[in-house]
Amino acid sequence: MSGSTRRPSGRARYTWRKLTNAGMLSLTGLAAFLAVVPLVWIVVYVASQGARFLSVDFFTKLPTPVGVPGGGIANALAGTAILVGIAGAVSIPIGVLTAFYVTDKPSTPLGLAVRFGTDVLSGVPSIVVGIFAYTVVVLPMKRFSALSGGLALAVIMLPTVIRATEEMLRLVPNDLREASLALGAPEWKTSLAVMLPAALNGVITGVMLGVARVAGETAPLLFTSFGNPFWSTRLDQPMAALPHTLFTYAISPYKDWHAKAWATALVLMALVLSLNIVARAWTMLRQARLRG
């Protein structure tokens, strides 16, 4: 009797469990494809809107006032190159040397503190870094400047460089290091002439990802490099940048500036996404080769 009542309910329960299983597993798959929707939507929309305005002039001419047709973003392209250049020049050497220290002494008090500090730094909102650059550079200089913008970007880029280099240095076989030391090379030579070249590919991909990130940053530039509608390469003057120009165009009330915003977005996206794709594909290839 008990068997006859239990068996159908047992089977019903089994069916229910199977259904839940199938349902929930398909939902996870759905979630994964759902995440791709905004990416595809943004890329396709930016490309289709931006391409309509794109021409050679857009890359070589300076911005025109509202209502004047034509014009380009040459100053913003140069500005982004200069700002990212400053950021890289400051953050790459500091980041690589810090990574050497951290890989060499991961568990000394300073080593632990620096690793933790790096984590904290990567979590600081970029707009707060902008305020920092403002108080440290803009206030004493009493003017907005490319230099302050570049330094703000350097602070944002630093944790990326440190982490990428650290991860790669850890992967360098210890044999290489020991071989170099056994041949009588001092430690600094071992670090810079043996370890660094061995880790170089990873450091470069890390730098590419860092560059991609800071090239798209707007918030820290709002009150540091400030933006500039004219051609300027002076570091003590305000300077245009791609994301900042895009922001100015986007929030303006003018239709023709909106069109320029989409074209600027296309240029910026092409830059940032291609850096990302190349860096990540390169990493994957290398990992695949290492695994054999």
Added chain:
Amino acid sequence: MAVTIQAHRLVRSGWAGALARRMEHGDILFRWLLVAVAGGVLLLVAAVGYELWINSALPRAQFGVGFLSTTTWDPVVREFGALPFILGTLITSLLALVLAIPVSLGIAIFLSELAPPWLSTLLGFLVELLAAVPSVVYGLWGLFVFVPIVVRPVAEALNQTLGFTALFAGPVFGPSRLAASLILAIMILPTISAVSRDVFRAVPNSQREAALALGATEWEMISQVLVPYGLSGILGAVILGLGRALGETMAVTMVIGNNLDLTPSLLHPGYTMASIIANEFTEATYDLYLQSLIEIGLVLFVGTLLLNLIARFLVWQVARRVPQEVRA
């Protein structure tokens, strides 16, 4: 040949040799250089906090703790209270979390447990690209595409069905707290899903096999074994996502509508800490005004600092507990 030359160089005699030996052939210098640079990075973090602190002395002296709990923000009468922005940031970030957590966990589970390797790699790659899209591009797309096409119809539907509650009271605006939350949810998806995917991958296979051997379905194995096992790591991932949402500036500023009203409605335009700084920093004409904005930055800094502390601690705990096991 080269070795001989090296050997000769190493045994230099006289004062040059003594100096070289004394400096361990440059190693002492190199070590000090590393300590100085690494210490410099640490100092940099401290300097950010210090600069924010000393440059917000005026409003701290004038308003005290009340700065955090008063609602008037009026540069004309020199009254500054940060509560509307703090609330705005909390509401949009928390709603974004509520929306992003289920989807992110779904992605993480699909990528680590279900998808074949090639699909997992491809989707993981695309999700990482989602994180790489610049914030200002999200803002542009949000402003001209996402808000009119998705947010506005959703807001109208919510208002018609649930409009009697304060949360969804009208009138319906396009740019709104809801719009900001939805954009934020998309932006923090990659963070939460990438970290929790790694957490799931770190769960030892023996746990999976034990659950399946006991007759659990795959979903039961995931929900009753994997999720509890990695819970603190998942919590860490969520907190990292929250940290990202709190500080997000450009996209939010462009779609939230920048409005100081303190209505509870999600369909109403609002303001956040990051967006008030972005909007008014260059317009702050006197010191108290500017320093009030810097104090908001300080609140943001301390908030994200605490969140990062908690998140790193949680993720670190999982990493410590789980033995490094390579999954086949």
